[in-house]
Amino acid sequence: MSIYFTRTFQRSFGTYPLRGEACRQAIETALATGYRAFDTAQMYENEAEVGESLANGSVKRDELCITTKVGIHNFSDERFLPSVEQSLRDLRVDFVDVLLLHWAPADGNIAPSLGLLQKARELGLARHIGVSNYTAGMMRQARSIVDAPLVTNQVEFHPFLNQDILLAAANETGIPLSSYCSVARGKVFEQPLFAEIGQAYGKTAGQIVLRWILQKGVPLNTMSTKPENIRSNFDIMDFTLSSIDMARIDAQTQKNLRIVGRDLIPWAPEWD
């Protein structure tokens, strides 16, 4: 079973684009709320703040799940492992719980970086490995390249984007998805449906959206700077959406709104 499927690690606290004091404060609130899984990346340039905040917090290292991601600028043979060692120094840990490849390289040749990722695991720099922003085809290819389990493909996942092809690939390959942009960077709050559904459960629009993602079988990454949002995003384990409400939300995926597209990330793949 993927590390992200344990009850606590299903709800991971994302740290992009937090830096400095804002990052430290958000992590302090997230730890006090009960978050034990934290998501960062070399590209976020905040691993040092994340490491400092977690080291200064009162939660023991072995109760935490720390995920970081190797940026594509570090995918060469010379840079990959030294960059992971630098991440560990910044994060103040001997290993990360999960090490992801942040993106596939622009030329789509995923084998070399997957080989280096596996090497990092063999060297004990990461307990688990996975990928991010892989297409269904890349997930199938990765499965045939890597011997170790890939514990996630972290992808954009929210009610305004249909990811059925990736969900089917997750089933087929055994590489589970996990979410980012879970509340579509706030866009879900422009749609009254979620608050309307929430009235029946005594839950907020955000909690309905996050619960829908979890019930699709997808562990979460959420980020907020506001204590009330950090707490409410965590408080989603005491109710279950009915199949009727799940279907009402499923219908929203036809909007096909992609937030992290080629306009933001020029090396993004041709999505499914």
Ligand SMILES: NC(=O)c1ccc[n+]([C@@H]2O[C@H](COP(=O)([O-])OP(=O)(O)OC[C@H]3O[C@@H](n4cnc5c(N)ncnc54)[C@H](OP(=O)(O)O)[C@@H]3O)[C@@H](O)[C@H]2O)c1
């Ligand atoms: N692998 C990748 O390529 C990739 C890409 C993007 C993100 N990520 C990861 O995924 C994490 C989450 O994604 P994201 O932060 O980009 O998008 P997101 O979670 O969809 O959106 C974050 C924004 O939504 C607002 N928000 C969050 N919860 C809310 C609530 N309950 N009510 C109202 N507003 C709320 C936050 O504002 P307030 O601060 O005002 O609450 C924040 O501005 C990131 O932090 C990062 O760790 C990974």
